[in-house]
Amino acid sequence: MNLPNTYFGSAPPGLCVRNMQLGWESKILVENLSFDAAPRSWTCLLGESGVGKSTLLRTIAGLVKAIPEGVFEGSDDAPVEGRIAYMAQQDLLLPWLSATSNVALGARLRGEKPDLAKVAELLARTGISDRAMAKPGEMSGGERQRVALARTLMEERPIVLMDEPFSALDAITRTQLQDLAFELLCDCTVVMVTHDPFEALRLGTAIHIVRGGDNAGHVSLFPPGKALRDPTDPDLRDAYHAIMDALSQRRDTNSEYRAASR
Amino acid sequence: MKFLRPALVFGGILVIWHVAVSIFDIAPFILPGPISVITVAIARADILLGHAGITLAEILLGLLFGTFLGATSALVMAYFRQARSWLLPVLVISQAIPVFALAPVLVLWFGYGIVPKVAMATLIIYFPVTAAFYDGLRRTETGWIDLAQTMGASKAAVLLQIRIPAALPAFASGLRVAAAVAPIGAVVGEWVGSSAGLGYYMLLMNGRVQTAAMFAALFVLAIMSVCIYFAIDAALRRLITWQPDGDPAFR
Numbered sequence: 001m002n003l004p005n006t007y008f009g010s011a012p013p014g015l016c017v018r019n020m021q022l023g024w025e026s027k028i029l030v031e032n033l034s035f036d037a038a039p040r041s042w043t044c045l046l047g048e049s050g051v052g053k054s055t056l057l058r059t060i061a062g063l064v065k066a067i068p069e070g071v072f073e074g075s076d077d078a079p080v081e082g083r084i085a086y087m088a089q090q091d092l093l094l095p096w097l098s099a100t101s102n103v104a105l106g107a108r109l110r111g112e113k114p115d116l117a118k119v120a121e122l123l124a125r126t127g128i129s130d131r132a133m134a135k136p137g138e139m140s141g142g143e144r145q146r147v148a149l150a151r152t153l154m155e156e157r158p159i160v161l162m163d164e165p166f167s168a169l170d171a172i173t174r175t176q177l178q179d180l181a182f183e184l185l186c187d188c189t190v191v192m193v194t195h196d197p198f199e200a201l202r203l204g205t206a207i208h209i210v211r212g213g214d215n216a217g218h219v220s221l222f223p224p225g226k227a228l229r230d231p232t233d234p235d236l237r238d239a240y241h242a243i244m245d246a247l248s249q250r251r252d253t254n255s256e257y258r259a260a261s262r
Numbered sequence: 263m264k265f266l267r268p269a270l271v272f273g274g275i276l277v278i279w280h281v282a283v284s285i286f287d288i289a290p291f292i293l294p295g296p297i298s299v300i301t302v303a304i305a306r307a308d309i310l311l312g313h314a315g316i317t318l319a320e321i322l323l324g325l326l327f328g329t330f331l332g333a334t335s336a337l338v339m340a341y342f343r344q345a346r347s348w349l350l351p352v353l354v355i356s357q358a359i360p361v362f363a364l365a366p367v368l369v370l371w372f373g374y375g376i377v378p379k380v381a382m383a384t385l386i387i388y389f390p391v392t393a394a395f396y397d398g399l400r401r402t403e404t405g406w407i408d409l410a411q412t413m414g415a416s417k418a419a420v421l422l423q424i425r426i427p428a429a430l431p432a433f434a435s436g437l438r439v440a441a442a443v444a445p446i447g448a449v450v451g452e453w454v455g456s457s458a459g460l461g462y463y464m465l466l467m468n469g470r471v472q473t474a475a476m477f478a479a480l481f482v483l484a485i486m487s488v489c490i491y492f493a494i495d496a497a498l499r500r501l502i503t504w505q506p507d508g509d510p511a512f513r
Binding site: 058061062063082084085086088090092094095096105106108109110111135137155 | 403405406412413416419420423424427428
């Protein structure tokens with residue numbers, strides 16, 4: 001059976017974000033945010049709370065209207081509508097449905113017949129086959145987020161938007177789920193909002209630090225080596241400091257940081 | 263233990279009642295003692311049960327219609343934005359006019375039979391059911407709706423598969439209130455004009471100064487109302503298992 005990571009055959013489209021404005025109609029916090037999310041990689045958005053990162057994701061997902069002028073499209077110049085899966089900080093599992101039914105939610109909502117064999121396969125790959133019939137209330141936070149991951153994979157969308165998907169988990173579970181998500185989403189274009197510099201360094205091929213205020217704009221970082229990285233690697237220390245500098249506004253806006261390749 | 267404490271409280275009230283009636287030597291037509299009430303209740307059991315059956319039918323039919331109307335109104339208001347501004351005033355007015363004031367009109371229109379009582383019970387529970395269910399439908403976790411939207415779900419699918427199930431616990435709260443107040447509607451209807459039912463029987467016995475029989479009818483009514491409430495509560499608990507139950511004493 002063809003499973004998500006072989007589903008696309010060809011490369012997934014990247015995501016081009018051009019001149020997006022973050023904030024509200026009445027108060028623009030960040031202007032002209034542009035970046036590319038490369039296909040088959042993770043692009044991490046870091047930044048202080050309230051700068052509009054989540055709104056940016058919601059805009060790309062088509063949940064809120066873009067403030068005029070913002071443009072986003074697939075790198076194949078086609079609109080992204082219908083090619084996006086969305087994963088939020090809360091697992092958003094429906095408490096009255098079993099894990100299996102939650103994974104099959106998309107098909108149920110579209111009135112299609114869910115592919116139960118594929119649901120079982122995805123539950124196995126996310127390591128929760130034994131909880132297939134459990135209700136969310138009977139599962140731990142880690143198990144619930146695994147179900148949410150399986151539900152995201154079930155949609156087979158090439159672009160996956162994640163809004164702090166692991167932030168509510170304890171450190172060990174978080175690392176496990178990062179590994180799992182990275183493995184299972186390796187053929188997708190992932191854009192993830194996070195508050196955790198280590199998470200960004202672990203997963204991100206590109207890291208964009210978005211900030212509002214007087215130095216509004218963003219700083220792009222391309223940490224050395226390939227993801228998954230070990231965030232305690234001494235090689236990443238400079239990148240970590242660069243992130244912290246950017247977050248605390250000590251680094252110039254719209255600059256780029258590239259580690260010297262070693 | 264679960265039934266011991268309520269039983270003790272109930273028994274204690276009976277004892278205090280009995281003692282008070284004996285000590286203060288209250289005339290039986292003002293306040294009959296519990297023993298004479300129970301004696302009358304047993305002696306007239308078939309009459310009482312006959313009237314109770316009619317009142318029960320009125321309450322259950324009222325619950326059925328009121329719940330159906332209330333649920334429909336709430337769904338219409340949740341689904342059609344325009345319907346909200348039309349239906350909300352109706353909803354508020356239905357609660358602002360006391361049912362007691364409407365009772366004579368309803369009897370005038372629908373006669374002395376079961377219909378005006380069912381209408382009263384329906385009217386009295388319409389508001390709590392509609393308000394609770396509508397509130398539940400409005401407060402769907404926005405993340406769920408966002409998720410459904412990215413999955414390409416239609417508005418109807420979101421309502422059917424997400425908003426309605428999510429609102430069921432709130433709907434259940436409305437139903438519990440309805441179960442508790444529906445008997446009021448039925449009995450008020452019987453008081454205003456009827457030829458059968460526990461309310462009718464109480465008025466009749468009141469007129470004949472048969473206070474013990476009146477209390478017996480009241481007693482049957484109370485037991486019936488409590489049973490209806492707990493039956494509905496138990497059914498809802500069984501059906502809606504994901505409902506957050508905050509009070510550990512009731513787990």
